[in-house]
Amino acid sequence: MTDSPAPRHEAPVRTIAFVQYPGLTPLDIVGPLQVFSLLSHLAPGYDTAVVGERIEPMATDTPLSLVPSHTFETMPDPYALIVPGGTVPTLAAMADEKLLDKLRTAAARSEIIGSVCTGSLLLAAAGLLQGRRANSHWNYRSLLAEFGAIPVAERWVRDENVITAAGVSAGIDLALHLVGELAGPDIARRVQLFLEYDPEPPFGPIDWAAADPGQYAPQRRKNLQRALADHPALLERLID
């Protein structure tokens, strides 16, 4: 036998895993993925993965298709499992028992679970947000209560091992917050610097008066009807 180097006893790598499914909103996944990907370059002990049912191109709600890096079976046990959202395909996935079951199994292997935008509706439909304070896209937030969660209108909400963000772009803020928790504010600020995340929305902050739920309720109803036409019981429960 030749001498072999002594085994190195390193801390286990913490994997931040993002769930990919057909038709999602790619910014929901790519915003926080880019943040954690930088974390994995700036601090030891972190890694990222994108997890799908199969490693093959899947459509999004843009012309871009995405290919995950792992299946649920091949991914390492995640430190955090994060579910992105979308519009009609995400609402339809609330009734996709196969995907919900994958989420339940993957969540049981994860230390924390999280979501961006309507991804929280998938966690909720999987029964993972019972009694939890959580957020979602503003136009779908109130649906969380139908699954036993407590809707909270904050940019991101932490309740024990559950962290959920507001709509789409809020995933970036959630991710930077989590990087600060995990690796400290200095690393989080370096990630922010490298992403040049110093937002200047050209029309200023959102005018929330324009988000009058009455104005957008018909759109939500129409999207739910399109998504859940084959699931009348769930549709009935969720529709105003």
Added chain:
Amino acid sequence: MTDSPAPRHEAPVRTIAFVQYPGLTPLDIVGPLQVFSLLSHLAPGYDTAVVGERIEPMATDTPLSLVPSHTFETMPDPYALIVPGGTVPTLAAMADEKLLDKLRTAAARSEIIGSVCTGSLLLAAAGLLQGRRANSHWNYRSLLAEFGAIPVAERWVRDENVITAAGVSAGIDLALHLVGELAGPDIARRVQLFLEYDPEPPFGPIDWAAADPGQYAPQRRKNLQRALADHPALLERLID
């Protein structure tokens, strides 16, 4: 001959086309793509495309692979052609004459050209930013001058038919600005609302004193050396 319906004289569709190449930073492309994708849903006459040399999965600087929707040959003439950035693969692409040539040809078919982050270095290397005010990622901005452009440290810079953004996340602000120009501020605000783009960076604005160029100059030098090892003349020109 049977009667055929009268031809409809609609305004031509304006396509916002994003260039995809291997190894890019996906947030550079997905941020503005998501903005323009919403524009195409909220206002008539707009479309988006993602353009690559081949329609096949390409790696990014995260575990996610992306698949474009068109090749340069099959894309419609773009209204705007936008080039995302990245780190070493983008710096290496400055010497990829085949890609630069595709960019020149595509730019000649576009009404405006733009970039996010170090994507401006590809426009610059293609000779498309001569005499133009332009921006890039803060750590690479000064390289623009080596290609005859005028570096400007603004979130986004418009100079005639050229619009370039600062690093990574600045593509979202550039895109919202352009939506406002094209479709008016009301539509831009609706896009912003649907993306819930009301940023709350958890550690506040960037502390630009921490971006001391002296601190990050070695990293830039190392990245240029890795990217351009086979192109010593260009490397010599760009290195401090």
